Amino acid sequence: MLRKIGEYRxxxxxxxxxxxxxxxxxxxxxxxxxxxxxDQTMMQVANVATLPGLVGRSLAMPDAHQGYGFAIGGVAAxxxxxxxxxxxxxxxxxxxxxxxxxxxFRLEQVQKQLDPLLNQMFRDIPCGTGKSGIIGNxxxxxxxxxxxxxxxxxxxxxxxFAADLDHIEETGRIAGANPAKVSQRAxxxxxxxxxxxxxxxxxxxxxxxxxxxxxxxxxxxxLWMDQIVVLIHxxxxxxxxxxxxxxxxxxxxxxxxxxxxxxxxxxxxxxVSSQEGQDYLAAMGAAANFAFANRQMxxxxxxxxxHRVMGEGRLNVVYDVAHNIAKIEEHKIDGGRRNVLVHxxxxxxxxxxxxxxxxxxxxxxxxxxLIPGSMGTCSYVLxxxxxxxxxxxxxxxxxxxxxxxxxxxxxxxxxxxxxSDLKAKGIHVRGASKSGLTEENPNAYKDVSLVxxxxxxxxxxxxxxxxxxxxxxKG
Amino acid sequence: xxxxxxxxxxxxxxxxxxxxxxxxxxAFAKAARGLFSLIVDCTTVESNERKEVRLExxxxxxxxxxxxxxxxYFYDGEKFVVSDVEVQTATSSTLAATVTGERWDVAKHSxxxxxxxxxxxxxKFVEHxxxxxxxxxxxxx
Numbered sequence: 218m219l220r221k222i223g224e225y226r227x228x229x230x231x232x233x234x235x236x237x238x239x240x241x242x243x244x245x246x247x248x249x250x251x252x253x254x255x256d257q258t259m260m261q262v263a264n265v266a267t268l269p270g271l272v273g274r275s276l277a278m279p280d281a282h283q284g285y286g287f288a289i290g291g292v293a294a295x296x297x298x299x300x301x302x303x304x305x306x307x308x309x310x311x312x313x314x315x316x317x318x319x320x321x322f323r324l325e326q327v328q329k330q331l332d333p334l335l336n337q338m339f340r341d342i343p344c345g346t347g348k349s350g351i352i353g354n355x356x357x358x359x360x361x362x363x364x365x366x367x368x369x370x371x372x373x374x375x376x377x378f379a380a381d382l383d384h385i386e387e388t389g390r391i392a393g394a395n396p397a398k399v400s401q402r403a404x405x406x407x408x409x410x411x412x413x414x415x416x417x418x419x420x421x422x423x424x425x426x427x428x429x430x431x432x433x434x435x436x437x438x439x440l441w442m443d444q445i446v447v448l449i450h451x452x453x454x455x456x457x458x459x460x461x462x463x464x465x466x467x468x469x470x471x472x473x474x475x476x477x478x479x480x481x482x483x484x485x486x487x488x489v490s491s492q493e494g495q496d497y498l499a500a501m502g503a504a505a506n507f508a509f510a511n512r513q514m515x516x517x518x519x520x521x522x523x524h525r526v527m528g529e530g531r532l533n534v535v536y537d538v539a540h541n542i543a544k545i546e547e548h549k550i551d552g553g554r555r556n557v558l559v560h561x562x563x564x565x566x567x568x569x570x571x572x573x574x575x576x577x578x579x580x581x582x583x584x585x586x587l588i589p590g591s592m593g594t595c596s597y598v599l600x601x602x603x604x605x606x607x608x609x610x611x612x613x614x615x616x617x618x619x620x621x622x623x624x625x626x627x628x629x630x631x632x633x634x635x636x637s638d639l640k641a642k643g644i645h646v647r648g649a650s651k652s653g654l655t656e657e658n659p660n661a662y663k664d665v666s667l668v669x670x671x672x673x674x675x676x677x678x679x680x681x682x683x684x685x686x687x688x689x690x691k692g
Numbered sequence: 693x694x695x696x697x698x699x700x701x702x703x704x705x706x707x708x709x710x711x712x713x714x715x716x717x718x719a720f721a722k723a724a725r726g727l728f729s730l731i732v733d734c735t736t737v738e739s740n741e742r743k744e745v746r747l748e749x750x751x752x753x754x755x756x757x758x759x760x761x762x763x764x765y766f767y768d769g770e771k772f773v774v775s776d777v778e779v780q781t782a783t784s785s786t787l788a789a790t791v792t793g794e795r796w797d798v799a800k801h802s803x804x805x806x807x808x809x810x811x812x813x814x815x816k817f818v819e820h821x822x823x824x825x826x827x828x829x830x831x832x833x
Contacts, residue, residue, distance in 0.1 A: 283703075285813030462761050481812070483812040625702065652804070
């Protein structure tokens, strides 16, 4: 039922299911589309297309897989007057995202010190299930500041440098975030989790630049061959999960109030312009700020570990992007330009050069896009393109995308075998939990290189550099 | 908690749980046990404290999600880990239950998975002709 256009685009026509207001569009090649057809991704793209007031198309990136409500890898934009905001369209891990730090060290320098460096990082970065942060229970007053100021709070508190902020999406502080719209419960869940990596697919990896595809852009991003970099993947922890839970509940009631009918209750939504919608966006912004502060703090401990083991040499923030977020942005709609609310659930903003909202250091090249691969494979740095503005509301993929369930992944390999296999490939691993490691077995994911090739060839972002891990810290 | 109380099934990204009970009360209780079996090694948790839970919902789906979200909050917000539950009432809009457990102790308890939230996705209630009720739900991990 999919209609293929060219090599990398599959249209989900309005006839796919009743009630679709717009078409769906899935980015994939012949190989990846097979995986997408196996689960409910297409149906979820179609379900999203039934929401009121969406503009353009309901999109899925090549790493898309079945989620709950929205597909993971989904992008959808709402008209601000007639459209809706959906808490499920952002997901539970609000501003789950990645940050890349560029070191001044070369691969061979760090390889000699890899184990002491990994051990230091593993000691300094709290990770794993049920772990509290080093700073303990924050006072509610201090937490409110985190929620308002995001990474700016972290820098003021001694975690990192003011220059870091220029290289974070929205400078690490979402405007309009309002801690008063975040429930006491969400704050309670988050208080002792600030500065923790968490578990699941979250990680910190020591990697090196293994390939440069676009020398000029790589140079602008401060990246060079054989350079050691660190990729950090984490989000807003229990605070964000509770914000989503709270507003899903509020939106269940809101749908009755506003007479909105939906096909899957996880898609619960309210008008963007409603009080409930505005409250959600203010709370979501606060949770996103928590995540920006979290990654800023973890960066600080990574820097301290490098300093202790490797000596002098500053790690610079290349960029920090959100994978789960909803943002009001100006886009071309029906020939004109206007603000719309873009939901990105497992998708990355990918703005081209000359957009006012990207860092001045990257103004002439475009926004860095960070794509983490599965454990022990590789990750990519891409750059945003004009084509993405034309087609995907300036969005691209976010990672490899899960292909097998966690349970199936676990059955395939033991933790000890996985660790020794990775070690044979030159990748050293420290994990808080053995079962956590096996669930993230790289075979459980699609090949990130295939995913990245699709977005590159489709033109919705462009390859800049490939990063290969040598050390992994897993929650 | 006897593991035959619930059935864990695979979902591409997350984990699903399916329970059957002779009443909604029994099924709601089994769902709670299934949830906590994912979070912690239940054999390490003792029933040293009790909590009374009273909830309302606009329909059974909302009530159910609120019920499990409440228990998840006990764990992730209040650091209280559940050993068992008794559900006295579970109508389509109100719930009364007693929850037993104890404060989370990293030295004593063995954590398994971080459950982020309870979803409405694929949440299903079935009432069989023989009076057995069945609940299927998916949690985000």
